[in-house]
Amino acid sequence: MEKYVHILKGKGLKITPQRLTILKYLDENRTHPDADIIYNDLKSMNPSLSRTTVYNTLDAMRNIKIIQELTISKTETRYDYHTDPHHHFLCMKCGSIIDVDIKCPHQDSKEVDGHRIEEIHGYFKGICKICSNE
């Protein structure tokens, strides 16, 4: 848990039990969950947790860039504990998001056509290996 305290402190965020819990959850669940899944999974162990806090916390952590928002799915925002740059595959059948580790020549670009880049997202959509085999 000291690890998460350190990460938050380093970025100037106040340490709260809720933030530690959510950050730990994202670190240990690399399934690209959405806010509602995070809320429901943590609710049982943290009965006072509020949905709004989950949203607020995710937003705060996105601001300091320790997590990343994925807008690959049309219906909900999903979250990714931010480490090395990588692309994502969304299965249009089962809805799971899978990391794809491919080389992208633009991954470290700071601008395109004069526009300043802050985030780069590579999204593939299709049918995943498992769903393809029925």
Place this chain on the structure above:
Amino acid sequence: MEKYVHILKGKGLKITPQRLTILKYLDENRTHPDADIIYNDLKSMNPSLSRTTVYNTLDAMRNIKIIQELTISKTETRYDYHTDPHHHFLCMKCGSIIDVDIKCPHQDSKEVDGHRIEEIHGYFKGICKICSNE
């Protein structure tokens, strides 16, 4: 207008005035509009047009792949008349989506890590050239 009749017929969609109007609009407005903007822009000339028809039509045209859905923005789905593959830049200040014509080595891939690809999206987010200069 014959052009759009031909496109729809070729894909087996029924020809309706609404579909022709919406397809023409997307061809002539490469601003990546969302359903609401399309609805409002066309409503004055087509008073009987319904919001539901706009959604239905966009969905039908996406199915036959003559237009593309962009999920780059968190709040709404935006649409692109589908031509050559290209990536997109979203300005986080003014909200505009700009085409970026860069080479991507994965643009024509049919699969990654065994997962069958149907769509490829390259999204850059940041501050556009115009907003950067205040």
Place this chain on the structure above:
DNA sequence: TCCTAACTGGTAATCATTACAAATTAAAAA
């Protein structure tokens, strides 16, 4: 011209996310 499945339009429902305000708490200052 007739027939039928497909399409349109209007309203109501859904659902993720945000707004708001009162109560609580982290952590800096005394």
Place this chain on the structure above:
DNA sequence: TTTTTAATTTGTAATGATTACCAGTTAGGA
């Protein structure tokens, strides 16, 4: 350690894009 204050948490209500539903209309083949 205690005090103080701004930041955070929580629950509820509001928002807004999208979808569901269904009655009425229409495209286009027979």
